[in-house]
Amino acid sequence: MPTVEPAGDPSLVISGVTKAYGATKALRGVSFELHAGSVHGLVGVNGSGKSTLLKILAGAERATSGEMLLGGKPYRPRSARHAGQLGVTMVPQELPIVRRLSVADNVVMGNWPARAGVLRRAEQLRIVEQALAQIGADLDPATPVGDLTLGDQQLVVLARTLFRRSEVVLLDEPTSALGADEVRRLLEVLRATAAQGRTVMIVSQRLDDIFGLCDRIMVLREGEIVESADVGDITSEEVVDLMLYGSRVAHRPLRGSAVALEEGGCRRDATSPALVVRGAVMPGRGTGIDVTIERGEIVGFAGLPGSGSSQLLRTLFGLTSMERGEVRLFGKPYSARRPAAAVRAGVAYVSGDRQAEGLIPAVSVAGNIAMVRDRSVFHGPRALARTYRAALAQIAALQIRPGDPDAPISTLSGGNQQKVLFARWALIEPRLWLLDDATRGVDIGARRDIHAEIRRRVVGGQAAAAVVSSDVLELLEMCDRILVFRQGAVVGRFVAGDTTAGEIESLAASTLSVVS
Amino acid sequence: MTEGTVRETPDGVDGARGFRPAGGDRAESMGFVPGHVAPLVAGRTGLTRRAGRGMREYLGALTTLVILVVVLGSTESGFFAVGNVQNVLETNAPLFLVSIGILFTLISAGFDLSVGSMMAVSGWMLVIFINDMHVSPLLAIVLAVACCGAIGGVLNGISIGVLKLNFFVTTLGSLILLQGIIEVASGGVTTPISSSLLSTLGNGTVGTVPISFLICVGALIVGWFVLRKTTFGRAVYSVGGNPEAARLSGVPVSWTLVGVYAFSGLCSGLAGVVAAGRLSAATPTAGGAIELTSAAAVLLGGASLAGGVGKLAGMTCGVLVLAVLANGINLLGLSAYWQDVVTGAVLLIAILLDRAHKSGSFKLKAALRSRRLA
Numbered sequence: 001m002p003t004v005e006p007a008g009d010p011s012l013v014i015s016g017v018t019k020a021y022g023a024t025k026a027l028r029g030v031s032f033e034l035h036a037g038s039v040h041g042l043v044g045v046n047g048s049g050k051s052t053l054l055k056i057l058a059g060a061e062r063a064t065s066g067e068m069l070l071g072g073k074p075y076r077p078r079s080a081r082h083a084g085q086l087g088v089t090m091v092p093q094e095l096p097i098v099r100r101l102s103v104a105d106n107v108v109m110g111n112w113p114a115r116a117g118v119l120r121r122a123e124q125l126r127i128v129e130q131a132l133a134q135i136g137a138d139l140d141p142a143t144p145v146g147d148l149t150l151g152d153q154q155l156v157v158l159a160r161t162l163f164r165r166s167e168v169v170l171l172d173e174p175t176s177a178l179g180a181d182e183v184r185r186l187l188e189v190l191r192a193t194a195a196q197g198r199t200v201m202i203v204s205q206r207l208d209d210i211f212g213l214c215d216r217i218m219v220l221r222e223g224e225i226v227e228s229a230d231v232g233d234i235t236s237e238e239v240v241d242l243m244l245y246g247s248r249v250a251h252r253p254l255r256g257s258a259v260a261l262e263e264g265g266c267r268r269d270a271t272s273p274a275l276v277v278r279g280a281v282m283p284g285r286g287t288g289i290d291v292t293i294e295r296g297e298i299v300g301f302a303g304l305p306g307s308g309s310s311q312l313l314r315t316l317f318g319l320t321s322m323e324r325g326e327v328r329l330f331g332k333p334y335s336a337r338r339p340a341a342a343v344r345a346g347v348a349y350v351s352g353d354r355q356a357e358g359l360i361p362a363v364s365v366a367g368n369i370a371m372v373r374d375r376s377v378f379h380g381p382r383a384l385a386r387t388y389r390a391a392l393a394q395i396a397a398l399q400i401r402p403g404d405p406d407a408p409i410s411t412l413s414g415g416n417q418q419k420v421l422f423a424r425w426a427l428i429e430p431r432l433w434l435l436d437d438a439t440r441g442v443d444i445g446a447r448r449d450i451h452a453e454i455r456r457r458v459v460g461g462q463a464a465a466a467v468v469s470s471d472v473l474e475l476l477e478m479c480d481r482i483l484v485f486r487q488g489a490v491v492g493r494f495v496a497g498d499t500t501a502g503e504i505e506s507l508a509a510s511t512l513s514v515v516s
Numbered sequence: 517m518t519e520g521t522v523r524e525t526p527d528g529v530d531g532a533r534g535f536r537p538a539g540g541d542r543a544e545s546m547g548f549v550p551g552h553v554a555p556l557v558a559g560r561t562g563l564t565r566r567a568g569r570g571m572r573e574y575l576g577a578l579t580t581l582v583i584l585v586v587v588l589g590s591t592e593s594g595f596f597a598v599g600n601v602q603n604v605l606e607t608n609a610p611l612f613l614v615s616i617g618i619l620f621t622l623i624s625a626g627f628d629l630s631v632g633s634m635m636a637v638s639g640w641m642l643v644i645f646i647n648d649m650h651v652s653p654l655l656a657i658v659l660a661v662a663c664c665g666a667i668g669g670v671l672n673g674i675s676i677g678v679l680k681l682n683f684f685v686t687t688l689g690s691l692i693l694l695q696g697i698i699e700v701a702s703g704g705v706t707t708p709i710s711s712s713l714l715s716t717l718g719n720g721t722v723g724t725v726p727i728s729f730l731i732c733v734g735a736l737i738v739g740w741f742v743l744r745k746t747t748f749g750r751a752v753y754s755v756g757g758n759p760e761a762a763r764l765s766g767v768p769v770s771w772t773l774v775g776v777y778a779f780s781g782l783c784s785g786l787a788g789v790v791a792a793g794r795l796s797a798a799t800p801t802a803g804g805a806i807e808l809t810s811a812a813a814v815l816l817g818g819a820s821l822a823g824g825v826g827k828l829a830g831m832t833c834g835v836l837v838l839a840v841l842a843n844g845i846n847l848l849g850l851s852a853y854w855q856d857v858v859t860g861a862v863l864l865i866a867i868l869l870d871r872a873h874k875s876g877s878f879k880l881k882a883a884l885r886s887r888r889l890a
Contacts, residue, residue: 081766096761098754100824109754110765112747119745160765 011036011199012057012075012088012168017066019052019223026052028223029066034168039194040201041210041231044220045243045443047401047413050203053220054172057201058090059083071167087167091157091174093441099146104128106145107159131159134196135189150305151182158189169193171202175209176441177470179304180505187213205441206471207236208501221246244445272331274464275316275432280325282311287489288325293432295330296461298454300475300496301468302504303485309468312485313434316466317349318342330431343372348430350421352440358421359409366391366405368420373427387427394423399449415446422450426457433458433465439474451478472501484508573818574830576866580816581833584840592847600843602726606719606794608839609728610635610787612832615810616739617783619831622814623743624776625756625823626676626683628668631784631810632803633694638664638788639798640698642714643707653713661785667694668781669774677773687777691807698800706799709792718793728790735786740828742779752776757824812863813838818870837862 010033019027026049034040044050055061057068059077068075070086077083080090097106104124105112113123128141137155139148145156154174161169171190175183190213194200204210210217211231219227219242226246227234238248274295279288289312293299301309314320316327318336327334329345336342342349351357359368369391374384388405395403398419400412409417418439425433433454439447455478458465469475475482476496484492484507492507571578588595614631621628638660645656671693675686720727743749751772754762763769784803791802817834819826841862842855 080764084764084766094760096758096764098757098761098824100757101750101753105750105754110751110762110767112750114747117746117748119747119750 010034010069011071013067013069014057015067015069017053017056017063017068019049019056019061020064026223027056027063030220030223030225032218032225032228034199034201035216036167036199037194037197038199038215039190039213040199041214041217042201042203042220043205043207043210043217043239043243045415045445047415047443048220048243049223050220051172054090054170054203057083057168057170058088060090084164084166087165088170089161089164089166089168090170090172091154091161093173093176095150095153095157097145097153097156100144102142102144103132103139103148103156104141106156107131107141107163109160111164127163128159131163134162135159135192137189149182151178151186154178154186155189158193162193166198168199168201171200173204173441174202175204175206177305179306179470180508181304183209205443207239208471208473210239211236219243240444243443273328274330275466276328277312277316278326278328280312280315280327281323282308282315282488283321283323289485289488289490291466291483291490293464293466295464296458297481298458298465298467298479300479300482301466301485302472302475302482303468303508305470307485307508308488309483309485310436311488313349313436313466313468316342316432317347317434319349340375343375343428346428346431347434348372348425348428348432349434349436350425350438352418352437354414354417354421359417361408361410363409364406365395365400365409365412365420368409369394369405369423369427372424390427391423394426398423398426398453415442418442419446419450422453426453429457429463431463433463433467435465435467435469437469438467439469439471447474454478472504475504476501573825573827574833576869577816577818577830577833577837580862580866581837581840584837584844588840588844588847592844594847595843598724600847602721602724604839604843605729605732606726607842608835609726609732610791611806611809611813611839612732612835613735613783613787613790614806615813615831615835616735616828617780618807618810618814619817619819619826619828620739620743620752620776620779621683622819622821623756623823623826624752624773625759626773626776627687627811627821628672628777628780628784629684629687629807630668630672630690630694631780631787632806633691633698634664634668634781634784635788635791635803635806636698636798636800637667637694638785639792639802640701640800641785642709642711642789642792643702643798646709646711646714647707653711656711657714657717657789660789661782664785664788665778665782668784669778672781673774673777676777677770695800702798702800704800706795706797708797710796714789714793715796716793718790718796728793731786731790735783736828736832739783743828748772748775753824755823809838809859812859816863816866 012034014033015031017027017030018025030049030053042050042053052061056063059080059082070088075086075088077086077088083089098109101109107128108124113120113127125141132139132141132155135155135158137152137159139152139155145153148156158169174186174190178186187209190200190202202210202213214231216228216230217234217239218225219239221243227239227242227248234248241248272295273292274297275291275293277289277291279290281288289308291299291312301312303309311320315322316336318338318341321337322335329347334345336345336347339349360371363371366388370384370387373387373390379387392405394400395405400416400419400423402412409420412420418441421438435454439450442450454465457463467475467479469478476499479496482494482496482499482504483490484494484504486508492504494504585595594600614635617631618628641660641663642656645651645659646653649656651659671690672683672687675681676683717727717731722730743752751762751767752775754765754767755769755772759769762772787806788802792798813834814826814831815821815834816837817827817830817832819830838859841858845852845855845858
């Protein structure tokens, strides 16, 4: 590894990398250069080969063909561990931390300073504090990592890459679960990391973050790099077109959501609201939340993690309890003590944490879709067959790929798995949809399919939806109205067309108490 | 895991830019500079806080122990008698030793069901070495313990750590296999061993302190040092807490597990020696159902089947709770059968209380209130 590199020299060069899984080609000859001191962004819809590429760079998989050079020498990692020794580290979405161990132990994990196997605590503390100071993280080394916020946990992992002298740091969706403030801080840390002459590449669905952070953007589509440009030379609209259609010139169909929005607007029935929440207080916080959602309406809840937006959804689904407050669902008093009661009342809850809260891994696509409708153990073979046919219809309607109902759910990409969750709930025709960051990590194409399907189901006025998303742009695109949550209270109410992402984000993050 | 991995620098480039992990900066580590003071301060505050946090893990066991001792001490005059205390410590020495090993396996997110059989193996080794081969007793004891460590490391450790077999099935297999071998070899009968050293280990005292108790204290100190002060101990917590993170961080997961089960074997072996010493004989049923009693003690002491958690202090409290309970039942003149009833009940109550503590009494109250509202 070269000691000092003149700025601009490529540190990692990828040329003609391909990867085939049997007959399917995930990568069809990818070539690019990463430069020391720069931050690179890689974008692409789900299934474009991003994950495969990352795995190959990080040593978790091997390329079928192609060459990689690290600092001018051939780079052929045998494993993630080996890649780390060579100076390339990936920070996966699921952070590699041990929650029970302290910050200090996690930063130097696996390389605890020791003499003949006996730990040297003073030395370890000195090393760790240096590493934390270098990335500007103000953390107590003695705190168990499990007590930190997700954003701070990420800083711990970044401090570890620093400690290991990783020349190249790859981050997979680092911002997808962070609030705006935490994203800003992470971006600063990554900038500082790059400024030390290291190479940073992030993979993200959030174009905002990519544009806010990166020097260069690479667009991957169907296993090929279709564009590689400096951020100044490309717009986010163009990037979206490149991701979806492979060229900067849009052949974009009419924006489905915009059209549907008008439809939804005129058919709305305001006589009796779908959902009325009065004076809801969550345990330990807030002064009382008032929310009304009309029939046929989609309302977005914006707010940082912990603002109470997501908690309200969970309360409505009977996952957590409310301290005080009254809820009416389609005119009738409603209180779900358990999810089963909520489901009986026609309430659907889709979580973005599909691995933990959604999918049953060993079950087929159809089995996963049938789960809610066939929740009774007394359903006989005829009912099961009916559900199976309904599941087939949903697979077609939501364009779930591959369309094989009997395929194991694990063979689907993330976006398609998320569609399966929607299909599952669609089968029981819910009257109230609760979407809790339900499109997290889902690409733009699948996201639009899901938005369109929700809009179609809500429009007739027989249903309503409440949407929480960490991506304000998604709320603006999908919702009729947006409520801004902060510290367990609603601090702002907007009609989606009359506001901007900046206005909502600054209100959600503001420490002043503004009530509008 | 060795010293120096920290200092490893790619191609020997020593901190030309960026962060310098260890070494270097001699001026800073030698001189009295703020960089040297700060960690000490942070270390102290961190230490006190961690002690408080750590206590919470086994607060239930500690409280139960204190209550039991106070109640029994004030109602039963014989409880604090020297003879009784000696008896409690001696009787439970094998359980204590086995539990140290069990704690290690639980922290690594596993379990060792074969500890009881291993105790029998240890006794049988003594028979072979002392009775048949006439090896000196001290050497025989060392060999017996070492054999158990080796068997644990190879049979359980390699299977679980390297071959990635399930710990439950593996150690269940070992339990049955080893027990069977001992039954076959011994013909199912108890064999006396005549060795004064051995019976001293089991029944002797220094002043009024039982030697078996001193062995326990020694093992406790060694266990504490290994768990808290070595990279191996840190690796055990990492592997149990998040195996994937440990693997990605370069922790040698497989060998850590081999070490854990070898250590458990050593502990059982030592327990087997003490048990044989108490009887001056090796018996095929030396271990009894000790793996389950030990699991109860260690779980009572705050360890978790999910791994990554557990402390020797908690384990000690757990063992003492069970020991004092048994003794109390004895002193009260109740049938020994009551012991299991009470032990089971205490375990269940402890877990319930722990659950209430973790979810927070506040939350429980809130849940009750919302239920009334609904």
